[in-house]
Amino acid sequence: MNMLSVEKAGVQVELNAPAGLQAGALASYTIRLRDSLTGVPLTDLIASHERLLHLIIIRRDLQHFQHLHPRPTGHPGEFLADVSFPHNGEYLFFIEFSRKNGEHILYRETNVVGDEPLAMSALVEDNAPKTVGNVRIRLEEKVAEAGREETYIFSLEDARTGQPMQNLQPYLGAAAHVVILSEDAQTFGHAHGEFVAEGMEQRSGHHGHGMGHHHGQGMQMPSASARVRFQHTFPATGRYKIWGEFQNREGEIIRADFVVRAR
Numbered sequence: 001m002n003m004l005s006v007e008k009a010g011v012q013v014e015l016n017a018p019a020g021l022q023a024g025a026l027a028s029y030t031i032r033l034r035d036s037l038t039g040v041p042l043t044d045l046i047a048s049h050e051r052l053l054h055l056i057i058i059r060r061d062l063q064h065f066q067h068l069h070p071r072p073t074g075h076p077g078e079f080l081a082d083v084s085f086p087h088n089g090e091y092l093f094f095i096e097f098s099r100k101n102g103e104h105i106l107y108r109e110t111n112v113v114g115d116e117p118l119a120m121s122a123l124v125e126d127n128a129p130k131t132v133g134n135v136r137i138r139l140e141e142k143v144a145e146a147g148r149e150e151t152y153i154f155s156l157e158d159a160r161t162g163q164p165m166q167n168l169q170p171y172l173g174a175a176a177h178v179v180i181l182s183e184d185a186q187t188f189g190h191a192h193g194e195f196v197a198e199g200m201e202q203r204s205g206h207h208g209h210g211m212g213h214h215h216g217q218g219m220q221m222p223s224a225s226a227r228v229r230f231q232h233t234f235p236a237t238g239r240y241k242i243w244g245e246f247q248n249r250e251g252e253i254i255r256a257d258f259v260v261r262a263r
Helices: none
Strands: 003-005 011-016 026-035 054-059 065-068 078-084 089-099 104-113 130-132 135-139 149-158 176-182 188-195 227-233 238-248 253-262
Touching: 011 089, 011 104, 054 176, 054 188, 065 078, 065 176, 089 188, 130 253, 135 238, 135 253, 149 238, 176 227
Parallel strands: 003 104
Antiparallel strands: 011 026, 026 078, 054 065, 054 089, 089 104, 130 135, 135 149, 149 227, 176 188, 176 238, 188 227, 238 253
């Protein structure tokens, strides 16, 4: 399943940012989708993983991440997203949506918040377990090869006891949402995980999108486990940041990030 640029899809995306963006203030963004030839608003969007639009916002230094879902305003092809930026800097916006004709589309834009320049530093490989509240998340350590589909497994456990997490449930129709971005921020991927059941090594047949970014489609297992698998192909050598998003039965979102290298 390929992901198209708006240019190839013949779609125009208008992202209206409020003037004078500053960190800490709530900003309302209006998003308008139109046919690039006729200017007619798009009204044929279909839900992808339970939402019409997925908005991923990542600060350029890859140190801040948001996954939002703009809501329809009631006007054809128009959506609204309320965004708060914790710090000034340059932010990358990735908007994903699907149409009834089977097209899956990605739009990218950069917004600058405040006037202070953002200090950049090189990514450092980081596969250390992350603790979020009472949950510890581990990412399987492995040697990734550029151009080859890799399978990774997240393990989630109770940070107090070390026992596998017992209350994991699907998040937006998948065991996990996984966003992958290259160090230079040029290669974007959005994969979907699947639960790994004991003794079952089934793999999804839907793994990635092209066009410099990949979008894996996982399948749900009959019941949740504490291990989640996803597939991704790194198109080139280098460092990549990975954000994994999970949900427990109480509806709390658990997010952890790691940095891996493709060789």
